Amino acid sequence: MFKLIDGKAHSAALRAQIKERACAFKAANGNDVGLAVVLVGNDPASQVYVRNKIKGCEEAGIKSFAYYLPGDAAQEEVEELVCSLTENGDIHGILVQLPLPKHLDADKILKLIPKGKDVDGFCEENIGNLCLNRDCLVACTPNGVMQMLKREGIEIKGKRAVVIGRSNIVGKPMAMLLLNADATVTVCHSKTQNLAKICAEADVLVAAIGKAKFVTADMVKDGAVVIDVGMNRDADGKLCGDVDFESVKGKCSYITPVPGGVGPMTITMLLYNTVTAAERSVRI
Numbered sequence: 100m101f102k103l104i105d106g107k108a109h110s111a112a113l114r115a116q117i118k119e120r121a122c123a124f125k126a127a128n129g130n131d132v133g134l135a136v137v138l139v140g141n142d143p144a145s146q147v148y149v150r151n152k153i154k155g156c157e158e159a160g161i162k163s164f165a166y167y168l169p170g171d172a173a174q175e176e177v178e179e180l181v182c183s184l185t186e187n188g189d190i191h192g193i194l195v196q197l198p199l200p201k202h203l204d205a206d207k208i209l210k211l212i213p214k215g216k217d218v219d220g221f222c223e224e225n226i227g228n229l230c231l232n233r234d235c236l237v238a239c240t241p242n243g244v245m246q247m248l249k250r251e252g253i254e255i256k257g258k259r260a261v262v263i264g265r266s267n268i269v270g271k272p273m274a275m276l277l278l279n280a281d282a283t284v285t286v287c288h289s290k291t292q293n294l295a296k297i298c299a300e301a302d303v304l305v306a307a308i309g310k311a312k313f314v315t316a317d318m319v320k321d322g323a324v325v326i327d328v329g330m331n332r333d334a335d336g337k338l339c340g341d342v343d344f345e346s347v348k349g350k351c352s353y354i355t356p357v358p359g360g361v362g363p364m365t366i367t368m369l370l371y372n373t374v375t376a377a378e379r380s381v382r383i
């Protein structure tokens with residue numbers, strides 16, 4: 100029998116703790132914890148993500164500052180906005196929603212965010228500190244996965260972990276977090292040979308490739324923990340993950356559903372990072 104890892108339940112429990120910390124911050128410092136969210140253009144998926152992030156802030160007692168720029172905004176305009184946010188003492192976290200329109204230099208814009216306000220955990224210093232296993236703001240989706248594993252009481256130490264996908268946002272930080280937790284980690288990607296065989300050796304298998312139902316039962320070891328970071332549409336237009344849930348569920352010990360697994364944890368960890376950034380800003 101497998102156990103479904105309920106991301107919504109874990110999120111709710113964590114968000115209650117985050118709200119308490121946001122209230123305590125306000126009581127101690129007189130001002131709210133603040134998150135700035137910048138959206139450039141009108142990509143429908145990004146609009147939904149941003150709306151959910153703002154709603155999450157409201158529910159957690161975090162003040163959100165939303166900035167909507169037109170899709171043809173100039174590089175200088177976006178840079179000026181981000182620079183003003185870095186200097187604003189009411190704002191403890193800055194999130195620039197990705198992807199940015201193609202004419203913009205995203206790297207140059209993200210580089211303007213100081214590490215203490217980088218609640219996405221994307222900047223070089225935060226990534227570097229993660230690799231060095233030092234305290235830092237960690238990318239939200241992989242950190243959400245680690246929180247779920249911890250809260251489920253799943254032992255990572257000494258286990259074989261396989262991450263499918265090597266993106267800077269998910270795959271790479273995920274691998275580092277698992278390594279920092281003493282797993283033996285393999286990262287697979289589009290050029291990996293014998294991918295199915297490598298996956299079938301995993302005690303913990305994390306799929307983050309963006310291909311609908313890519314992971315099938317033959318790629319899963321009996322009793323493995325399967326974490327599905329994917330968010331795709333299947334041939335019928337139905338929301339599905341990177342894992343073929345129906346075939347894999349009979350083989351694994353734990354599995355995250357899509358929707359309702361990793362997804363809710365991503366915004367929760369953004370709120371978590373924002374409160375953490377605020378607390379650290381007054382401690383320095």
Ligand code: GUN
Nearest residue numbers: 194195196197198219239
């Ligand atoms: N677009 C998709 N996921 C993310 C994320 O985690 N952070 C930002 N800033 N943009 C995204």
